[in-house]
Amino acid sequence: MMRIVLLGAPGAGKGTQCKRIVDRYGLMHLSSGDILRKERAEKTELGQKAESYMDSGGLVPDELIVEMMSGAIEQAPAAGFVLDGFPRTVNQAKELDEALTSKDKHLDIVLNLMIDDQVVMDRMTGRRSCPKCGAVYHITNLKPKVDGKCDNDGAELIQRPDDRPEVVAERLKTYHEQTEPVADYYRENGTICDVDARGDIDEITASIFEQLDVFAQA
Ligand code: AP5
Numbered sequence: 419m420m421r422i423v424l425l426g427a428p429g430a431g432k433g434t435q436c437k438r439i440v441d442r443y444g445l446m447h448l449s450s451g452d453i454l455r456k457e458r459a460e461k462t463e464l465g466q467k468a469e470s471y472m473d474s475g476g477l478v479p480d481e482l483i484v485e486m487m488s489g490a491i492e493q494a495p496a497a498g499f500v501l502d503g504f505p506r507t508v509n510q511a512k513e514l515d516e517a518l519t520s521k522d523k524h525l526d527i528v529l530n531l532m533i534d535d536q537v538v539m540d541r542m543t544g545r546r547s548c549p550k551c552g553a554v555y556h557i558t559n560l561k562p563k564v565d566g567k568c569d570n571d572g573a574e575l576i577q578r579p580d581d582r583p584e585v586v587a588e589r590l591k592t593y594h595e596q597t598e599p600v601a602d603y604y605r606e607n608g609t610i611c612d613v614d615a616r617g618d619i620d621e622i623t624a625s626i627f628e629q630l631d632v633f634a635q636a
């Protein structure tokens with residue numbers, strides 16, 4: 419059983435690394451961004467409420483997110499989960515702690531992916547995603563086997579609307595103001611592990627597995 423949080427700026431590689439973590443340890447990947455995009459695609463009330471915040475690079479209000487993610491965590495298998503994109507404010511982190519404590523549970527580790535803003539800008543503008551299965555590619559760093567098509571299901575890859583440079587700049591500003599303090603919160607209240615997220619994707623995965631294997635074997 420493992421309960422993990424992946425923290426980091428937009429484009430730090432949370433989604434990329436989460437997919438590898440869930441494959442290795444059999445956990446459920448709970449990405450707040452992916453869940454919100456699905457709600458939007460299905461035109462639900464939540465999806466429609468979230469739209470303008472997401473497209474401007476701001477955060478969706480805490481009360482909507484906490485309810486959505488609490489529901490998702492309830493569905494996680496016994497093996498555990500990895501949270502990607504949640505919590506993103508100190509208030510969300512406190513709500514998560516309270517929800518877990520009320521069920522006699524706790525987080526095992528918070529992995530904090532550290533990266534510079536300029537690297538983020540390069541990664542985001544080159545990112546392509548599969549609208550069907552959520553797989554993530556990059557036009558130079560992580561190419562699909564066939565240009566523009568998903569390796570898993572052949573779907574046409576898309577560029578996310580919030581990956582335009584002006585929205586990425588706003589997302590970075592939001593991250594520094596509201597999400598960086600979450601790392602400080604966990605530094606005081608939990609187990610946080612800083613991971614250098616600037617290098618090669620496989621090397622970053624290896625250093626994450628090194629940390630997580632300790633919990634898997636416990
Ligand atoms: P969300 O979808 O969570 O976006 P994000 O945190 O900004 O993260 P990304 O998915 O953009 O990046 P990532 O770190 O997963 O990077 P990836 O692996 O794809 O949220 C979207 C929006 O929803 C938010 O702006 C907000 O409005 C709302 N929202 C979501 N959660 C919320 C919450 N809790 N509260 C309030 N609002 C919320 O990698 C990026 C690219 O780089 C890819 O192309 C990848 O191939 C490439 N890459 C990855 N690693 C490397 C590497 N090591 N070297 C070279 N290239 C790499």
